[in-house]
Amino acid sequence: MTSSPTPAATTPGPLSVAEYQQVLGRVEATVRRQVAGLMAAQTVTAANAGRTKVGLVLAQQKTVLEAVQPPPRLAAVHADALRTLSGFIGGTLENAVATGCTVLDPPAKFLYSIKLDVYQAISLGDDTIGKRTAFGRKLLPAPPVPPPDRRGVNGTVVQRLVRGGSGGVRVTNVGATDALVVVLSGKKVQGSVYVRARSKASLLGLRGAILISIRTGRDWDAAGRGFTADCEETAFTEPLASGYVWSFKVGEDG
Incomplete structure (x- = not known):
């Protein structure tokens, strides 16, 4: 009785550009959905809960992307994408302490600050990724809209x-x-x-x-x-x- 040699383990090779773009597309869609949920939050409590969820999703999608081998010519894009997914780690945000003559932000303005903090942390520092692949073009929904500055009535x-x-x-x-x-x-x-x-x-x-x-x-x-x-x-x-x-x-x- 003779034994057959055990096949050598093979390491998956790099993905094709099309395959890699599909992976990026799924990552992008998953992140976008979670961030869109945060942008829709109507209360500070809901927004802070959304921040935590966004942080978890980013970490999960970074793990997904780390598990694939990109096409050699997109290695720099791959590194940039991983950095983007590392831009925000989650956690709640507390209203700043009043300093000097500045008073605390009202709830509506603080709610905007919570959303903007996440948006800016994830936003691509430049458009390098979007130029070399489609990744990044649909990573985020529309940015949060700041509440208008309020003004007192003159002479009050x-x-x-x-x-x-x-x-x-x-x-x-x-x-x-x-x-x-x-x-x-x-x-x-x-x-x-x-x-x-x-x-x-x-x-x-x-x-x-x-x-x-x-x-x-x-x-x-x-x-x-x-x-x-x-x-x-x-x-x-x-x-x-x-x-x-x-x-x-x-x-x-x-």
Whole structure:
């Protein structure tokens, strides 16, 4: 009795361009479906859950792609695709801590931030892949749409803690950014008024010597009484004497 030799194990060779493109297409469609689900999320909780799912799918599809041998002339594309699938690892995102004069993002804006973070992490750094294969052209759905910046009504008195005084301020905002002008006695707020860009507003009835703090920024959050983006704060270095209605400009001409 003679034994037949055991056939040598064979390593699968590189895929053809057409076969490799089919693999890329399946990977792309799987990622796109998961990201589209995240983009459709309507709450922060749902979006953070979607982030976790996207991270898992990316890891799974990276494993799928690592298991195939690309055509030799597409080796660079293969490496780029693997890097793309490694661009986001999942996990939840917490609302940023308020800093300086910036207030916390409202839910709608934070929801957008969660989606944008994932979208940008996966987005191809350049279009190299899309030029050499079809991969990348349909990897992601349309990007999330940012909520519009909110603005206060010009002249709105945001805070009013003192009345009946003979002092006041008349403010001209010559800048391109809305402003909140806060009037203080020491560290105590007497009142504040919202002044839109290229507009004028007044706050009267103030008492005693006053200090002025000026906050400019984007996306006014009325509930938080502050800007959620690009907030900057400046202040007068000296108090203004009591009993006068002071006129001054804020912002930068341009």
